[in-house]
Structures are given as C-alpha cells and as structure tokens.
Amino acid sequence: MCGIAGFIDTSGQFTEENLLASTNALAHRGPDACGSYFKNGIGLGHRRLSIIDLSQNANQPMFSHDKRYIMVYNGEIYNFRELASKYFKNQHFDTTSDSEVILELFALKGVDFVNELNGMFAIAIYDTYAKELY
Secondary structure: OOOEEEOOOOOOHHHOHHHHHHHHHOHHHEEEEEEEEEOEEEEEEEOOOOOOOOOOHHHEEEEEEOOOOEEEEEEEEEEEHHHHHHHOOOOOOOOOHHHHHHHHHHHHHHHHHHHHHHHEEEEEEEEEOOOEEO
C-alpha cells in the first residue's frame, strides 16, 4: 500500500516543505521510497511500498516517456500486462510496473483511459503543458 499527497496552490502559501511534511506523514504506508514534485504551485508526493517492480526506476512521481505528464499513484491494476500488450506492442518500458503502463495509457487515450483499468487505485496526473491536474 503506497501513499499519495498533493495540492494545487495559486496563492503561493504552500511550500515544498508543506508537501514533504504531508508526504512524510504517510511514511507508514510506504517505507521503500519517497518522492515529490513541486513546481508553480503544484505539489505531488508519493510514499512507496514496492511490490511489482522493486527497482528504483519504478519510483514516483513518474514522468511519461514524453515528459509531458507526471503521476502519483496508489493501487493495483490487475490487467496492466494485457493493456501493455494491447496498446504498446512495440514500445520499450523502463519498468515492469503497472504505474508506467497506466501513465502511458493516459498519454495515449486521455481521461478515458480509466475505463480500461481493472483494479483498485487512486491516481493524480498533472499535465505540465496544459497546466491541468487530473
């Protein structure tokens, strides 16, 4: 079980230290790794419990291959291997994690990607170009 935290702050009151404090409060949910993204009032934090892919490549926040999207995610997508085979037959993945597959599926299909997922999850994805959080 991982833990995610985040905020959108247009007032400039929240700081990177606030994000780190929120993420650290979730340490019991993910003792294996901790990561954060903080830029222009967007804060995304992640505490990781490594289960599928134990490598550091699967740490979060995770950027899409084109670097446009950044994601924090908690859960398990049971059909991620099938989705990878269906949509990404010729694409190289850097991990064996469900995280990378669902992030690339979002990049391919937009918010409708969620209709393809079989599992339990909480996801936050930030579009660094359009400045939108999903």
